Amino acid sequence: MSMLMETEGVSVRPSLDGCVKCTICESACPYAAVTERFPGPKTVGPQEERFRHGPLSADWSVDYCSGCGICSRVCPQEVRIAEINSRARAQLKERKGIPLRDQLLARPDWMGRLSRPVGPLFNWSMSTPLVRIPVEMTIGIHRKAAIPKVQPRTFQRWARHHTPPARTDRVVYFHGCSTNYYEARLGRMVVAVLERQGFAVEIPAQGCCGLPAQSNGNFPVARTYVTRLARQLRSSTKGIPVIASSTSCGLMLKREAREILDLEDPALVDISERTWDIFEFLRDLHERGRLDTHFQPVELTAAYHAPCQQQNQLIGKPALDVLALVPGLRLIELDRDCCGVGGTYGLKREKYPISMAVGDGLFSDIRDAAPDLVLCDSETCRWHIAKATGFPVVHPLELLFRAYGGH
Amino acid sequence: MITDALVIGAGTAGLTVGIRLAEGGLKVLVVATGEGSLPLASGTVDVLGYAPDPVESPLQALPGFVAAHPDHPYRLGGAEAVAASAAWLERIAEPLAYQGDPDRNRWVPTVLGGLRPTALVPRSMAAADLSRGGEVLIAGIRGHRDFHPALLAENLGRAEAPGAPAIRARAVEVDWPGSAGDLVPFRLARRIEEAEMRRRLAAELKPHLGSAAAVGLPAVLGRDGAAEVQTDLERRLGRPVFEIPGLPPSLPGLRLFDCLRRALRAAGGRLILGSSALSATRDGNAVSTVTISQATRPLTVSAGYVVLASGGFATGGIVRDPDGHLREPVFGIPVRGPGAEEEAFGHEYLAEHPLDRAGVATDPAGRPLDASGAPFGENLYAAGAVLAGALPWREKSGEGLSLASAWHVTEAILGNGHGRPR
Secondary structure (H helix, E strand, O other): OOHHHHHHOOOOHHHHHHOOOOOHHHHHOOOOOOOOOOOOHHHHHHHOHHHOOHHHOOOHHHHHOOOOOHHHHHOOOOOOHHHHHHHHHHHHHHHHOOOHHHHHHOOHHHHHHHHHHHHHHHHHHOOOHHHHHHHHHHOOEOOOOOOOOOOOOOHHHHHHOOOOOOOOOEEEEEOHHHHHHOOHHHHHHHHHHHHHOOOEEEOOOOOOOOHHHHHOOOHHHHHHHHHHHHHHHHOOOOOOOEEEOOHHHHHHHHHHHHHOOOOOOHHHHHHHHOEEEHHHHHHHHHHOOOOOOOOOOOOOEEEEEOOHHHHOOOOOOHHHHHHOOOOOOEEEEOOOOOOOOOOOHHHEOOOHHHHHHHHHHHHHHHHHHOOOEEEEOOHHHHHHHHHHHOOOEEOOHHHHHHHOOOO | OEEEEEEEOOOHHHHHHHHHHHHOOOOEEEEEOOOOOHHHOOOOEOOOOEOOOEOOOHHHHHHHHHHHOOOOHHHOOHHHHHHHHHHHHHHHOHHHOOEOOOOOOEEEEOOOOOEEEEOEEOHHHHHHOOOOOEEEEEEEEOOOOOOOHHHHHHHHHHOOOOOOOOEEEEEEEEOOOOOOOOOOHHHHHHHOOOHHHHHHHHHHHHHHOOOOOEEEEEOOOOOOOHHHHHHHHHHHHOOOEEEEOOOOOOHHHHHHHHHHHHHHHHOOOEEEEOOOEEEEEEEOOEEEEEEEOOOOOOEEEEEEEEEEOOOOHHHOOOEEOOOOOEEOOOOOOOOEOOOOOOOOOOOOOOOOOHHHHOEEOEOOOOOEEOOOOOEOOOOEEEOHHHEOOOOHHHHOOHHHHHHHHHHHHHHHHHOOOOOOOO
């Protein structure tokens, strides 16, 4: 607890004065551990930051940070290391330009909208080396990187035809791009589970949160996206909780957009302070005696991986707390920090091998545990782990949904 | 959030409390601002090294030491808690194969070539005990900036453990067989887990062994695979190998942190790193809630028991304001130490300063006291470096104090009735 924090509140750049060069962050960084291309969070962050004045710095290595945020979490001096590095990456990109690939990866809503009308063709082409090898060579998306299958019906389309029950208690659902285009089932499960607790779920039309643009160094696009999203979510009933089922996009709303992008837009501030991760919300309901605990047994062994952005919410592991109530379920808590995908990091040709090396420990733990299912709250992590291990990987809500008799 | 016990701090004291309470059946949440003290620690267990003369047996010296220092935190549990907690640690940190016991100090080299007393060492430092003298080879890696074998060996040649014959130390610096990138400990530790790297390092070292009884290396001998690294190097070199901890990050400290963190998880406890305790509320004579930071709005935790293990000045457990006022920032517990009007520092840098023993004072159960001398909260306990009255770096007592005070308060809490709070 540095003096700085207490007197001036959290701010990104001044926090580096708290750095005592203890290198705890470098020892904890899963990326620096496997590649010399990334010298470590302290080196590219608090250490290099003092040399960053306009065009003088050329520290391309900061682009090898995945933004997992572990460094900021382990720092005993509350230095916002990952956030400093995220800003440095944006500066670098501002000077050197952003390649086409990273421009595409920064816009998951475009990708979804463009690929859906030609869904079967897109899905086929992403599954054949005939297309993936040329894509790797021209655009730079690694041929083995996991690409999700686009679905014929968006979640929004389902939501438009869904009649919410008449209830006085309401919540807003922030489903994110991946639920909309790739995992509509998750959205339907979230709605079912929340309705079961007696809520009417409002599902306003919504775009991308801007996280992929932010992590690819395009801050102007990220700011536009997240501000627009905050207004869209705010169009629903005032003051009610906003529930997110993607822990990375949820963290973007809770903290990253305000902290990294330095946004204090009133709509964003309002939404940020009432955003909940779905399991954080369910755990809170349970503690207040409001969670329906009439569960059917779920006879399964499931291994849970808490992704980085879930851990960065600093809410503990509410998915495990809630799923522990389900009879029959055998839960294994995986003890690895990062799967290596880092959102869009692991899709990139030059970073895919690093991504696989970072995830190696997690993958072998999963193989050793040989569970029926792997659970993980972030979509890109789910796809990456499933591709790397061959195990089915689902959002932990899947099991709660099943415990309520859903299938 | 609702929990049986909230522990603030994830150093040796906090994690020990967390594991013990979780093993005792309590639902435990540990929060810490960051990874805190263990990645900076040597990985040894110092119990009592100087009182102020060199101590041969900490366990035998403790009763007299406590009698001479009635305000010292070793009065909480004393020698009994030290012995019990040390045995417990050996079990919890079983993969690190801790050696020795608090009944006898051993003398191990520092990174500058001094000798320091400590009671328990991980297996990676078993051969570092120079309390009977001997001949050692100190081997450094060229380009690793935190370890200077020539300086270390020269100083070690002048050092003597009490009553021991002289130490003969030679130095050698070899080339790192891997790529010549930035040779920092975490990277060396990872690469040395590859058998090929060890084969090549051993080949570099072999011509220099001579009659050395053991080889001292910087403490970079692996993280998860440290046991195998050491066994393999010893087999290749035909003699014991030992680590000498130096500048952070400390692999021996990180390995212990890994063990304790895993034990907490195995016992069902939860750890949130990156979250700070911000403030607390009291209800009657008890602490009822503690507010902790999250990514957005703070979280109110309601806990049956709260254990403050937030450390001293270095980790923010105790704060000294610019006006000289000392405070404990979460609860506002009065801090025992020099007042704002009094001298906090003496004139000699290495001498004892009035500020050195600052911390929170407790009742015999380990509960911090308010201004009236009554427990601040009947369910609030404190352990580790936040306690007033010790000089851990001078006494060489840091880990012993953390373990023993953590042991003492968990005995008190678990003794309150089957581990269920209130």
